[in-house]
Amino acid sequence: MNAAPVLSVRDLNVGVRSARGEVDAVRGLDLDVARGETLALVGESGCGKSLTALALAGLLPDGARIRSGRIVLGGVSIEGLPERRLRRLRGQRVGMVFQDPMAALNPVLTIGEQIVEAIRAHRSVSRAQARSDAESLLARVRLREGAQLLQAFPHQLSGGMRQRILIAIAIANRPDMLIADEPTTALDATVQAEILALLDELRRDSGMALVLITHDLGLVSRWADRIAVMYAGRAVETRSAATLADAAHPYTRALLAARPRRRPLRGPRQRLAEITGRVPLPGEVISGCAFADRCAAMTALCRRQAPETQRLGDAGVSCHHPFAPRREVALP
Amino acid sequence: MTSAAPAATGPSARPHSTGRYVGLRLLQMVPTLLLILVTAFLLLKLAPGDAAQVLAGDSGGGDAAYIATLRQRFGLDQPIAIQLLLYARNVLTGELGFSFRNNMPVAELIAARVVPTLLLTGLALLVAVLLGVAGGVTAALTRGRLADRLIGAIALLLYATPGFLLGIGLMILFGVVLLWLPTGGYADANGAAEGWAHAGSVARHLVLPVVTLGMLYAAIYSRFTRSAMIEIYAQDYIRTARAKGLAPARIAWRHGVRNALLPLVTIIGLQAGSLLSGAIVVETVFAWPGLGRLAFEAVQQRDYNLLSGLVLCTGALVVITNLIVDLLYATLDPRVRLR
Amino acid sequence: MTLISDIAAPRTLLRLDTLRRLPFALRSGLVILTAEVVIAVLANWLYPGDPFDLAGAPFLAPGDDPQFPLGTDILGRDIAAGLVHGARISLIVGFSATALAVTVGTTVGLLSGYLGGWVDHVLMRVTELFQVIPHFLLAIILVAILGARIEFIVLAIGLTSWSMVARLVRAETLALRELDYVRICVAMGGGPVRVMLTHILPNVLPPIIVAASILTALAVLTEAGLAFFGLSDSNHISWGGMIGASRDALLTAPYMTLIPGLAIVVTVMALSLIGDGLTALLRRGDGA
Numbered sequence: 001m002n003a004a005p006v007l008s009v010r011d012l013n014v015g016v017r018s019a020r021g022e023v024d025a026v027r028g029l030d031l032d033v034a035r036g037e038t039l040a041l042v043g044e045s046g047c048g049k050s051l052t053a054l055a056l057a058g059l060l061p062d063g064a065r066i067r068s069g070r071i072v073l074g075g076v077s078i079e080g081l082p083e084r085r086l087r088r089l090r091g092q093r094v095g096m097v098f099q100d101p102m103a104a105l106n107p108v109l110t111i112g113e114q115i116v117e118a119i120r121a122h123r124s125v126s127r128a129q130a131r132s133d134a135e136s137l138l139a140r141v142r143l144r145e146g147a148q149l150l151q152a153f154p155h156q157l158s159g160g161m162r163q164r165i166l167i168a169i170a171i172a173n174r175p176d177m178l179i180a181d182e183p184t185t186a187l188d189a190t191v192q193a194e195i196l197a198l199l200d201e202l203r204r205d206s207g208m209a210l211v212l213i214t215h216d217l218g219l220v221s222r223w224a225d226r227i228a229v230m231y232a233g234r235a236v237e238t239r240s241a242a243t244l245a246d247a248a249h250p251y252t253r254a255l256l257a258a259r260p261r262r263r264p265l266r267g268p269r270q271r272l273a274e275i276t277g278r279v280p281l282p283g284e285v286i287s288g289c290a291f292a293d294r295c296a297a298m299t300a301l302c303r304r305q306a307p308e309t310q311r312l313g314d315a316g317v318s319c320h321h322p323f324a325p326r327r328e329v330a331l332p
Numbered sequence: 333m334t335s336a337a338p339a340a341t342g343p344s345a346r347p348h349s350t351g352r353y354v355g356l357r358l359l360q361m362v363p364t365l366l367l368i369l370v371t372a373f374l375l376l377k378l379a380p381g382d383a384a385q386v387l388a389g390d391s392g393g394g395d396a397a398y399i400a401t402l403r404q405r406f407g408l409d410q411p412i413a414i415q416l417l418l419y420a421r422n423v424l425t426g427e428l429g430f431s432f433r434n435n436m437p438v439a440e441l442i443a444a445r446v447v448p449t450l451l452l453t454g455l456a457l458l459v460a461v462l463l464g465v466a467g468g469v470t471a472a473l474t475r476g477r478l479a480d481r482l483i484g485a486i487a488l489l490l491y492a493t494p495g496f497l498l499g500i501g502l503m504i505l506f507g508v509v510l511l512w513l514p515t516g517g518y519a520d521a522n523g524a525a526e527g528w529a530h531a532g533s534v535a536r537h538l539v540l541p542v543v544t545l546g547m548l549y550a551a552i553y554s555r556f557t558r559s560a561m562i563e564i565y566a567q568d569y570i571r572t573a574r575a576k577g578l579a580p581a582r583i584a585w586r587h588g589v590r591n592a593l594l595p596l597v598t599i600i601g602l603q604a605g606s607l608l609s610g611a612i613v614v615e616t617v618f619a620w621p622g623l624g625r626l627a628f629e630a631v632q633q634r635d636y637n638l639l640s641g642l643v644l645c646t647g648a649l650v651v652i653t654n655l656i657v658d659l660l661y662a663t664l665d666p667r668v669r670l671r
Numbered sequence: 672m673t674l675i676s677d678i679a680a681p682r683t684l685l686r687l688d689t690l691r692r693l694p695f696a697l698r699s700g701l702v703i704l705t706a707e708v709v710i711a712v713l714a715n716w717l718y719p720g721d722p723f724d725l726a727g728a729p730f731l732a733p734g735d736d737p738q739f740p741l742g743t744d745i746l747g748r749d750i751a752a753g754l755v756h757g758a759r760i761s762l763i764v765g766f767s768a769t770a771l772a773v774t775v776g777t778t779v780g781l782l783s784g785y786l787g788g789w790v791d792h793v794l795m796r797v798t799e800l801f802q803v804i805p806h807f808l809l810a811i812i813l814v815a816i817l818g819a820r821i822e823f824i825v826l827a828i829g830l831t832s833w834s835m836v837a838r839l840v841r842a843e844t845l846a847l848r849e850l851d852y853v854r855i856c857v858a859m860g861g862g863p864v865r866v867m868l869t870h871i872l873p874n875v876l877p878p879i880i881v882a883a884s885i886l887t888a889l890a891v892l893t894e895a896g897l898a899f900f901g902l903s904d905s906n907h908i909s910w911g912g913m914i915g916a917s918r919d920a921l922l923t924a925p926y927m928t929l930i931p932g933l934a935i936v937v938t939v940m941a942l943s944l945i946g947d948g949l950t951a952l953l954r955r956g957d958g959a
């Protein structure tokens with residue numbers, strides 16, 4: 001890691017207003033994303049990964065706010081910025097793509113109008129120039145007949161096409177970072193691979209950082225450089241995707257074990273390994289480690305004291321009893 | 333690395349679908365218009381007294397020969413079905429009977445009063461839409477705060493106040509106490525004014541009736557726009573717009589209001605009849621010479637002939653308005669237009 | 672001030688737990704309306720005698736004479752008595768006309784939505800007819816033809832407003848018809864009447880109730896309008912009639928107009944608030 005990271009998050013706390021007052025949905029999060037790198041943010045529903053993404057893009061809804069911590073994007077601290085400054089970042093320094101493309105485009109405006117709008121929001125170019133740029137963008141996301149497509153309306157297009165258009169909108173102004181929150185979950189399996197390949201290609205071509213949020217570990221090993229596993233609002237493990245199999249945190253290992261396997265050629269089918277227990281709700285007060293109840297390696301210490309983040313090689317783990325990596329010495 | 337051209341229903345597909353849509357809607361209008369015709373006919377039949385007397389204006393002093401002509405014209409000695417057909421034929425040729433009280437054929441009477449009513453209701457609708465949308469958008473964007481509650485309270489108050497009460501109140505305030513505006517009528521009494529002076533006089537007389545009629549609907553549209561905007565803001569494309577870094581005003585207008593117009597237009601269509609109903613009250617209070625006031629006079633004089641003609645006319649107006657509204661909706665919503 | 676189109680039907684029946692948990696709008700509306708109903712019921716005890724009687728000197732302002740706390744009108748009639756007795760008419764007409772509209776509208780809507788086909792076509796054309804002719808026009812014509820008596824006024828107002836209910840019920844029926852438990856009932860040999868009454872109707876009731884509150888508000892306004900134009904039952908005093916009778920004294924004694932006017936406004940507001948509250952309650956119950 002030679003150049004300064006594009007994104008640097010330190011001790012991020014995001015609070016959400018609920019019936020019980022403000023609760024912390026994200027706690028003490030540390031993240032780094034280098035230029036041109038893909039970071040996968042993995043976790044189950046409710047772990048806080050989507051809120052993290054929104055916080056990074058400056059898109060937190062009413063009722064959620066950054067309580068403390070730092071977010072540094074391209075050298076600029078953005079966590080305390082007023083709304084007006086954040087608006088200038090959105091769509092220009094940070095692009096974001098969301099899960100369900102079906103309702104994400106305005107039904108009464110043409111595709112062209114919506115892409116041009118994204119361009120002209122941050123650059124003063126003529127309409128003609130913007131339209132021409134829009135056409136090039138459509139080509140970059142591998143959509144043919146761009147000129148005709150510009151005149152089309154969203155309801156005339158398939159889900160995969162809409163998602164490509166949304167990606168085009170997100171990268172229209174060459175952002176430093178693109179955040180994709182489960183970009184393929186709502187799409188057909190065949191289209192999923194295409195979209196992910198597209199994102200990967202765009203990242204390589206432009207050198208922008210890609211933050212990929214997903215609950216699918218299979219995607220992670222294929223497409224990500226580094227991964228951060230989140231549980232109950234914290235990052236419990238961060239490591240390079242290549243060393244995923246050596247995961248040190250019990251939760252990560254449990255997730256890996258829980259992936260469905262192909263049926264063996266001989267012998268009985270294996271049961272799906274599950275993780276017993278349930279994910280804690282945001283705001284649930286927990287003493288000690290949040291994963292303790294569900295952890296096979298739990299001890300009394302785990303219940304008393306929340307674990308600090310230790311470094312094991314280039315990985316960070318938040319556990320009292322991380323699995324020992326094959327090559328390295330276990331910590332005291 | 334595949335890609336695809338737009339699906340078969342691209343923007344250039346079926347260019348004549350709009351024409352077909354219009355044609356279809358026109359066809360659908362016909363049964364409704366026929367039913368209105370039948371209703372008007374039934375009203376004539378239901379009215380007390382001999383039908384011919386009714387048609388001749390029930391003034392008791394009808395010219396015997398004229399009544400005999402009417403009898404024959406409307407086939408009053410024929411079976412009901414024939415009468416209905418004759419009535420239909422007469423209506424289509426513009427013969428709606430005679431109004432003795434006003435000493436004019438009904439058709440002429442109505443024709444003279446249509447324009448003032450259209451003027452009143454048209455302007456009232458404009459005021460209602462402008463104020464209503466502005467109020468509703470403001471309320472939605474300041475949801476839960478003072479502005480929202482205030483707008484909601486005012487809307488509720490306006491809605492609960494009967495039209496005649498509001499009209500009387502405004503008339504007293506502006507016409508008598510403040511003496512800013514005339515208290516009724518169409519134009520200044522010395523009707524020699526021409527051109528711009530006349531137009532100005534009419535305009536001054538229009539203010540109070542338009543405001544009275546418009547405020548009620550402004551209240552309704554405001555409430556409606558508010559809930560439509562709140563629903564729209566929960567949609568994904570608003571999130572996309574925010575992610576683009578657009579200014580809130582632009583999002584509210586181009587993504588919010590633009591989509592809220594769709595259900596709003598539908599509501600306006602549904603309320604066309606209601607608007608004319610309101611016009612009856614407002615025109616009477618302000619002595620505005622339109623169809624509404626004509627209806628009131630007709631009721632007082634028990635002029636069933638005229639009333640029947642009014643039912644026909646207002647019914648037709650509402651049906652036409654609905655058609656216009658449907659077409660407007662089709663232009664606003666590409667999903668309807670391009671199927 | 673809910674529009675019919677605001678109403679969303681829940682898929683489960685409404686549960687009213689306790690009065691305390693109801694939204695503020697609903698509570699205040701109910702309180703006001705109940706108070707009015709009580710006053711109206713007790714009218715003959717509160718102000719025995721005929722409110723049309725010339726009880727005192729005319730043009731007494733409120734507060735002039737302790738015997739007439741709200742003053743007297745042009746002819747010397749007690750305004751307070753008129754107010755209390757007028758409440759009866761407004762509420763009776765309001766509720767009855769709405770009951771009529773709801774009955775007719777629900778029947779038409781159920782039949783139309785459930786049976787479909789040509790029944791639907793015909794019924795919808797008729798519904799459209801009543802929707803297209805301006806309501807107030809139809810009401811004044813009907814009252815003019817039939818006569819200005821309470822029964823006919825109720826009939827006229829009811830006839831002009833049933834179309835809204837019919838459309839609403841039809842839309843809901845169309846949706847409910849496709850639900851599994853309805854299909855099962857049909858598959859097990861349930862006849863249309865049985866299905867409609869036992870499965871569909873109970874689930875359409877909540878939005879109908881909300882619609883009823885709106886329609887009652889409209890009915891009160893319409894009755895006031897009719898009365899103002901001299902089309903009320905001359906045997907019964909009514910708020911609109913009181914306003915109409917005081918037109919000449921508008922400038923000199925505005926209280927004669929304002930007091931019954933205020934009564935109308937408060938009643939309609941209460942009904943609107945109830946409608947709003949019920950709608951909010953429905954939405955809340957749906958998502959729970």
